[in-house]
Amino acid sequence: MARLTRAQQQERTRAAVLAAARTEFTERGYAAAKVDDIAERAELTRGAVYSNFPSKRALYLAVLVDMVERGAYGPPTAISSSPVKSAAAHAAGGARRRKNAGGKPGAAETTPSISDALGTFARVRLEGMPLADGSPSFAQGQLRETAGVLDDEPFRDAFGQMTHLEALLLALALEAHAPGGAPTSRQVRRAQLVLRLLDGPGTSADAALGDPFDVVQACAHLGALPLGDTWDPPHLPYVPSAQMCQDPWAPPQEARDLITHLPVGFAEDGVVALLGTNRLKAAEEAVRAARAGDRVTVVVATADPAETGRLVRLRAGDVARCLRRVFAPGALPRLRLVLDEHGLLASALGVPDADDTTEYAVRVRQGAIVARAQGPGAAHAAASSDLTTSDVSHTTPDGAAP
Incomplete structure (x- = not known):
């Protein structure tokens, strides 16, 4: 039998730990699970577990990430594939039901609406939840269970920032999904309400409000709720302008979009915002200030x-x-999301010491960085920068105006 390489042995150990941890967390939940018991299940030492995962929380999150990315719901589907169940199909079925019931079919009935999309989104989000027995599957129940996980302020802050980003992603899909392709108003508040309802007041699957069918119906009804959602943060007019520059842009090529699972080549003109996990709410500032294209x-x-x-x-x-399962590929957010785990993109941007509080942004044009901004409002400043060719050519190499 061929001897395993060190890398192969490490991968086998990691897989054994993940399998044992999944069983332990499924049976006992996060709070009651013990690393010693996980090690015993995996027939490994406690040290072997900690050599792969520095904490019980890191191991718990690794189990959930592994399930989401590698099989709990099937393999990830790239953006080029068709959605499994689209809002359009649901809307068409709803139109047929209304017509059969004696309603008057019309454009509003045959065109997918925001309510249709939200109802479908809610069903997909809650798939696997129980109807009566009160014991959600590990894949869905523990995915949103936070009891004992959010036990320190920095991690709670990061979790809160991620909820803002999730709402933005759903909102952008809803805004692009307007009937007839017409642009619609900001949908972030509506998305926040839907996600709050789906996750429950305690951000836990156990706290979800009522039967899943009722929750789905409530989410659909939120599509018709008039909210008057506008984008007008009071601090943005006072954000310093981006600094003009003409710097090389050589990003690493192995980055992958967390939304589409496709490689990110960074060849297009646009805005790159480097945000720490405690600054993710600023992502919308780049989106709203960005120019068409x-x-x-x-x-x-x-x-x-x-x-x-x-x-x-x-x-x-x-x-x-x-x-990906609700919206057609063309309606998915054009916002790309990349996790810079090793700091390679931060270094390419000139921020080698990036951390959870970083807020830095650049505008890229024709393969070069032509504007830089940092600090609160940096994403807005870079995205709203209006640099002409003459502006760029009259800057010094370090980006300062002469």
Whole structure:
């Protein structure tokens, strides 16, 4: 028998730990699970577990990420594939039901609406939830269970920032999904309400409000709720302008979008915002300020890839799974999301010490960085920068105006 290489042995050990941990967490939940028992299940030492995962929380998140990304709901589907169950199909079925019931069919009945999309999104998000026995599957129940997980303020802050980002992603899909292809108003508040309802007040599957069918219906009804959602943050007019520059842009090529699972080549003109896990709410500032045709990429920086990094992958992977199954590829958010676990993109941007509080953004044009901004409002400043060719050519190499 061929002897395993060190890398193969490490991968086998990691797989054994993940399998044992999944069983332990399924049977006992996060709070009651013990690392010693996980090690015993895997027939390994406690040290072997900690050599692969620095904490119980990191291991718990790794189990969930592994399930989302590698098989709990089937393999990830790239953006080029058709959605499994689209809002359009649901809307068409609803129109047929209304017509058969004596209603008057019309354009509003045959065109997918925001309510249709939200109802479908809710069903996909809650798939696998119980109808009566009160014991959600591990894949769905524990995916949103936070009891004992959010036990320190930095991690709670990162979790809260991720909920803002999830709402933005759902909102952008809803905005692009308007009937007839017409642009619609900001949908972030509506998306926040839907996600709050689906996750429950305690951000836990156990706290979800009522029977899943009732929750789905409530989410659909939220599509018709008039909210008057506008985008007008009071601080943005006072954000310093981006600094003009003409710097080389050589990003690493192995980055992958967490939403589509496709490689990110960074060849397009647009905005790249480097945001720490405690600054993710600023992603919308880049989206709203970007010009038509801009490609907006949010690069997530973290000082703790084992925990907060996995949290980003978990929550982004879950919402992306739902979006891919509900919306047609053309309606998915054009916002790209990249986790910079090893700091390679941060270094390419000139920010080698990026951490959870970083807020830095650049505008890229024709393969060069032509504007830079940092600090609160950086994403807005870079996205709203209006640099002409003459502006760029009259800057010094370090980006300062002469």
